[in-house]
Amino acid sequence: MKNDSMVCDEFCPHPQMIHAAQDIMPTQKEMSALADTFKIFGDVSRMKIICALLGGEMCVCDISLLLGMTQSAVSHQLRLLRNAFLVKTRREGKSVFYSLDDDHIYSIINQGLVHIRHTSKEENHHD
Amino acid sequence: MKNDSMVCDEFCPHPQMIHAAQDIMPTQKEMSALADTFKIFGDVSRMKIICALLGGEMCVCDISLLLGMTQSAVSHQLRLLRNAFLVKTRREGKSVFYSLDDDHIYSIINQGLVHIRHTSKEENHHD
DNA sequence: TTAACAAATGAACAATTATTCATATGTTCA
């Protein structure tokens, strides 16, 4: 949190680059919210749950069976997904059906897929 | 990892939904890679670094000064970003300039912004 | 109402991870 002797002195930095960056950067609040959102995508169990819902709604026990996770673990993760507005619920009798909250969730996953396919190519070249 | 008494029995699940999901889901490897990638976006410090680079390349000490982080902390996070192919480097004398690796990084950030703006609206309604 | 079941939740534990501090590497210029 502090910038003392270890950082370059006032002659090194490039003020115009710093100011340009400051102008373009989202607000602290937005960046914090962005990180919080992506953090939710950043766990394999949750990612599997999200992917399980790509085809449409499913109830908790379907998800448990499909992914081989306990009902409790799935439920805990679903709560985080719900708090982050990534999934929504619909109750039908004893079952609760979960589905992706909105279409741009698909866009985020798709962009992610574009990235990992792009990087796996890079890894093969490793240049 | 085990599905025993706590999960609904064989009469509850909806096989057609489970099979539909299985057909659509990415592979285990892809889902794992997706989670790993989003995990990198899922930290405020790294998100700030990424946002700092939205306007163009910057050297490590510029980033430290701009974000009020120590050079060491920035460097550690830059390594993770580099390993995930999110940033690339260019050396110029003593300085190392970092920039976003590719254009679809912007797309991911933009999709994230769309989401958080969408959710902040939802939070106001809280319906 | 009671039994049976699906889902949610709280506490505890284990594992992961971001930062700090100290030091090493690599580059430039005298």
Added chain:
DNA sequence: TGAACATATGAATAATTGTTCATTTGTTAA
């Protein structure tokens, strides 16, 4: 070469977090 500086890295610590286990809530049907 040696001094100064920018960046990288290893080890240790503190904080965060995913899962498990036990229990509770909420729903249906007898």
